[in-house]
Amino acid sequence: MYFCIPYIDRIGIVHDITLILTKREINIVSMEVEEGVVFLECQAVPYDQRDGFIQELSSIRGVQGVDEISSMPSKERADQLDAILTSVHDGILAVNHHGIITQCNPAAIRMLRLPTQQMQGQPLGPILFKNLLIQETLETGCHYHNREVFIASDHGYCVVSTIPLRNNGGDVIGVIALIRDTQDVRNLMRSMTTSLPMTFADVPFASPAMEQVLRQARRYANSDSTVLIRGETGTGKELIARALHSASARANAAFVPINCAAIPDTLLESELFGYTEGAFTGAIKGGKPGLFELANGGTLFLDEVGEVSAHLQVKMLRVLQEQRVRRVGSNKEVAIDVRIIAATNRNLEDMVADKIFREDLYYRLNVIPLMVPPLRERFEDIRLLSELFLKQFADKLQRLVIGFSPLAMQRLEGYSWPGNVRELKNIIERAVNLVDGSEVQSEHIFLGRLSGSPETPPLVQFETYQTLDERLGEIERTILQETSRRFGSSRRMGAVLGLSHTAVLKKMRKYQLPI
Secondary structure, eight states, X not given: OEEEEEBOOOTTHHHHHHHHHHHXXXXXXXXXXXXXXXXXXXXXXXXXXXXXXXXXHHTSTTBOOOEEESSOHHHHHHHHHXXXXXXXXXEEEEEETTSBEEEEOHHHHHHHTOOSSOOTTSBOOHHHHHHTTHHHHHHHOOOEEEEEEEEETXXXXXXXXXXXXXXXXXXXXXXXXXXXXXXXXXXXXXHHHOOOOOOGGGSOOXXXXXXXXXXHHHHHHTXXXXXXXXXXXXXXXXXXXXXXXXXXXXTTSOEEEEETTTSOHHHHHHHHHEEOTTSSTTOOTTOEEOHHHHTTTSEEEEETGGGOOHHHHXXXXXXXXXXXEEOBTOOOEEEOOOEEEEEESSOHHHHHHTTSSOHHHHHHHTTEEEEOOOGGGOHHHHHHHHHHHHHHHHHHHTOOOOXXXXXXXXXXXXXXXXXXXHHHHHHHHHHHHHOOSSEEOGGGOOOOOOTTOOOOOOSOOGGGOOOXXXXXXXXXXXXXXXXXXXXXXXXXXXXXXXXXXXXXXXXXXXXXXXX
């Protein structure tokens, strides 16, 4: 039975309560005394004696009432604390100055791989006692805040904060360690910083070539096998990689991209593999996880993988084979679960033949090849992408531009697009900045030439004394040759040149060009 007995403070109140229970031979289980109230837990009182017992307690001088309650306050507080510790996702571990565990919630047991039996009252192992910074906190009395520590060879890293517990004399008598799974920290960071996911539905296309690529990519998405995306620069390889990730079982985990060509080789190693504190001059205190670790459970996108040096190719091959990563300056390995999507615009086969790229790494990456065609082979996509980019930049720049003139579109569809979709996007953005009316005109389309490309020879060469028809005929023949080389079919040539299908065939026969 549990009773709450409020009273006016005086000496001997607890003694008088105890005398009544002793006289009635009622065993006291526990008693808690707070200012102005006594909480009593005793053995059950027979029902026919209960009223007399309560009346006798109420008659004690200073007692203001006796109320039966459901439990003792300490039990309620313990239940509340247990509920809090159980529901908290972070690990909470408390030890005394002897290293004996006084509190340990389920999250800490899970993260530290502790035995599932009752841990309270058990000693914390010496490795965890040291690695969780508990020993340092006991010795120095210092707080440690969000320090990344290695807890075991198979368990990886976690983030630890420690709080020293002191007695009234200021001596450290224990430590509370707050433990966070690094994956949880990264998931939180990703949820706050990442943009909306890219899906296959967000990849615009109208060409049969891209339809085939996306059909293949959808089939590969659910696999965990490595994908190697090939294609010229600017074709949208990263878009395909992001869509592959979003359609996979790893969609809720991280998509971590890195451009291997954009980072110097000396920095790329630490970016990919991470480093420990003191690994080199300028290393961040506490070390730093690499992108393989940050992508754990998700996808790592290695863009321009053909630019990786021979030294890093060896380390990368080991990670792909063993699914374990070792930070620079560390002798400890961490198990990872990462899907690799790589991309390149280089000819890896030629690089392997020239001993520039490791053959074993090539086969490890080229498990599922995916080729993204250049824009010049996706004639049907030019109009679609142009109109899409026009709308995007018109909205962004707040211009009332709604379309292209026929001549402007003819120029766009007649260009070879060496820079592919990226070049098209930049040219449309420039056109929207230049246009004054509601329609992009031909003069707003600036189709650049790459630096170092040969100049077009002069159309008029007086040394040959050609007639005007002869000169026009040579120009027409050259135009037909170039258009045929870039667009292949006579129907697509006609669409570009503004001619009918039969007119193109007639002119090709006139100049004895292959049809």
